[in-house]
Amino acid sequence: MTGSAIDIPGYEGRAVRLDEGCVFRVIDVEGCQIADMFTLSAADIGEYFSPALTRQVIFRLTPRPGDILYSNRRRPMLTFLHDTSPGHHDMAFAPCDPGFYVALGADDSHPNCRDNFYRAMSALDRSMEPPPDPFNLFQNTVPGSDGDFEVGQTLSKAGNYVEFRAEMDVVVVVTACSVDLPVEGIEPICGKSTPLRIQVV
Numbered sequence: 001m002t003g004s005a006i007d008i009p010g011y012e013g014r015a016v017r018l019d020e021g022c023v024f025r026v027i028d029v030e031g032c033q034i035a036d037m038f039t040l041s042a043a044d045i046g047e048y049f050s051p052a053l054t055r056q057v058i059f060r061l062t063p064r065p066g067d068i069l070y071s072n073r074r075r076p077m078l079t080f081l082h083d084t085s086p087g088h089h090d091m092a093f094a095p096c097d098p099g100f101y102v103a104l105g106a107d108d109s110h111p112n113c114r115d116n117f118y119r120a121m122s123a124l125d126r127s128m129e130p131p132p133d134p135f136n137l138f139q140n141t142v143p144g145s146d147g148d149f150e151v152g153q154t155l156s157k158a159g160n161y162v163e164f165r166a167e168m169d170v171v172v173v174v175t176a177c178s179v180d181l182p183v184e185g186i187e188p189i190c191g192k193s194t195p196l197r198i199q200v201v
Helices: 051-058 097-102 113-122
Strands: 005-008 014-017 023-028 035-041 067-068 076-083 134-137 142-143 149-153 159-168 170-176 196-200
Touching: 005 014, 005 170, 014 113, 014 196, 023 035, 035 076, 035 113, 051 067, 113 170, 170 196
Parallel strands: none
Antiparallel strands: 005 196, 014 170, 023 159, 023 196, 035 134, 035 170, 067 076, 076 159, 142 149
């Protein structure tokens, strides 16, 4: 599988099974695009990436290169190897869902990461309800001094990527976030969902 690539159109998601030891990149193809990355054990999808437990172990809000991403069973799932982006990522937000867009003034048929997770998993004949929480790559939301989140536009540029190594056999689902409406007056993905790529290196 080395050298293979999976292209993810804007507003969609894709899933891939990766063996232990596999190194892969999530690439922002055009720039300014959030990637919701879900990670599950290929052997048992009841084991999945836990942002809360990862924060407890690494003792920071989001991982950086050299850190390990842990499962809900406190086992290493991924090692964060490299980051060519400005380094703004998020582990606080759940995947966007229909209700999120209704609150922003759209209807409940708006594309969203929750539904895209379901579709991507079904392509591998897997299902899970509800989705686990993702690692939101390139998402520029940080807590302010008052504890409120400050929403910023995504700062990644075309071709920026993050690189990981699988520490167990995993299923990785990546969705191109669909938040094309302003949030607190900011357009997090510049008004349009654009492509991502999973590259096995």
